[in-house]
Amino acid sequence: MKIVIDIPGWLEEYTRLNRVFNSDEEKMLMAIEIARKSIENGGGPFGAVITNAKTGEVISAGANLVVRDNLSILHAEIVAIMMAQKRVGSYSLAKIGEFELFSSSEPCAMCLGAILWSGVKKVVWSASSKTARKVGFDEGPVYEKSWNYLKSKGIEIKSGLKQKEAEANLYLYKEKNGVIYNP
Amino acid sequence: MKIVIDIPGWLEEYTRLNRVFNSDEEKMLMAIEIARKSIENGGGPFGAVITNAKTGEVISAGANLVVRDNLSILHAEIVAIMMAQKRVGSYSLAKIGEFELFSSSEPCAMCLGAILWSGVKKVVWSASSKTARKVGFDEGPVYEKSWNYLKSKGIEIKSGLKQKEAEANLYLYKEKNGVIYNP
Numbered sequence: 001m002k003i004v005i006d007i008p009g010w011l012e013e014y015t016r017l018n019r020v021f022n023s024d025e026e027k028m029l030m031a032i033e034i035a036r037k038s039i040e041n042g043g044g045p046f047g048a049v050i051t052n053a054k055t056g057e058v059i060s061a062g063a064n065l066v067v068r069d070n071l072s073i074l075h076a077e078i079v080a081i082m083m084a085q086k087r088v089g090s091y092s093l094a095k096i097g098e099f100e101l102f103s104s105s106e107p108c109a110m111c112l113g114a115i116l117w118s119g120v121k122k123v124v125w126s127a128s129s130k131t132a133r134k135v136g137f138d139e140g141p142v143y144e145k146s147w148n149y150l151k152s153k154g155i156e157i158k159s160g161l162k163q164k165e166a167e168a169n170l171y172l173y174k175e176k177n178g179v180i181y182n183p
Numbered sequence: 184m185k186i187v188i189d190i191p192g193w194l195e196e197y198t199r200l201n202r203v204f205n206s207d208e209e210k211m212l213m214a215i216e217i218a219r220k221s222i223e224n225g226g227g228p229f230g231a232v233i234t235n236a237k238t239g240e241v242i243s244a245g246a247n248l249v250v251r252d253n254l255s256i257l258h259a260e261i262v263a264i265m266m267a268q269k270r271v272g273s274y275s276l277a278k279i280g281e282f283e284l285f286s287s288s289e290p291c292a293m294c295l296g297a298i299l300w301s302g303v304k305k306v307v308w309s310a311s312s313k314t315a316r317k318v319g320f321d322e323g324p325v326y327e328k329s330w331n332y333l334k335s336k337g338i339e340i341k342s343g344l345k346q347k348e349a350e351a352n353l354y355l356y357k358e359k360n361g362v363i364y365n366p
Contacts, residue, residue: 001195003188003265012184072274072300082186091255092366113293113323117255119366140296141332149324183275183302
């Protein structure tokens with residue numbers, strides 16, 4: 001049996017633009033644009049990108065593919081982590097270099113754990129979990145001390161970047177009656 | 184780009200035995216046997232099975248494929264959840280019926296979140312995270328209130344079943360100098 005995750009062409013395209021970013025804001029705006037594009041393509045309202053911290057290059061992009069693929073683990077962050085690890089050929093990005101994850105929303109309990117194992121050295125998110133919950137998404141057991149655990153392992157955390165822009169996507173999704181795919 | 188997870192033949196075989204279980208102990212012993220077989224096949228010392236709670240049938244099996252596939256998310260529980268969801272054709276097992284996950288070790292922070300989104304109604308584990316940590320595996324930020332959050336969502340939790348048998352695999356892995364694939 002093979003489990004095949006066929007990355008949508010529109011999503012992979014974001015890693016082929018050869019754009020080099022000079023600021024966290026620009027990287028976050030790409031993650032937010034992916035979230036918007038994901039809604040247009042019938043997916044969940046979340047986007048993520050992983051960049052090389054040294055060069056500013058985009059190494060992978062993720063969108064929420066839970067409903068399309070019938071796989072509850074396929075949150076945007078997980079898709080971005082899998083794509084990045086396949087590209088560098090390692091189960092730990094930390095063994096290859098310095099990478100950072102930008103997510104359009106605060107990662108849920110599963111993604112928080114996945115970020116810890118991924119080997120990224122920095123995680124930045126935009127929309128708050130409070131807003132995600134308000135539109136209907138459960139975020140699971142995430143506590144301040146959960147993020148502090150990641151910090152204690154050397155992962156840099158930054159939140160609330162371009163928050164208004166990211167939360168607009170969540171409200172748009174709610175307006176469009178997008179599927180809330182909690183179990 | 185396609186991300187392909189090719190389930191090992193020896194692992195898939197566990198779902199083809201047509202064994203019907205009548206007790207949690209029997210289901211756990213299969214998860215522990217998978218963990219042992221995983222070590223023999225060069226994988227991480229963890230195994231999982233998902234069964235249909237009503238019929239006692241094994242619907243999926245998981246082993247730790249992190250190192251083989253260079254994907255840090257491929258813990259045994261994640262592999263079992265993906266296989267089960269692909270088989271029933273839904274991102275939520277709860278939409279299909281009543282399913283339960285047996286894991287040879289206490290799930291890590293990522294898998295705890297993944298269990299919440301999977302739609303299983305019950306989770307049972309064997310080896311304690313304390314022992315997993317002792318042989319070198321980080322488990323991430325998992326707190327008593329994290330599990331209580333799952334309980335509050337209607338998920339039944341049971342721990343310590345056949346613990347001695349499961350922990351023997353962890354010690355065996357350490358003895359064999361198995362890869363500790365923390366980032």
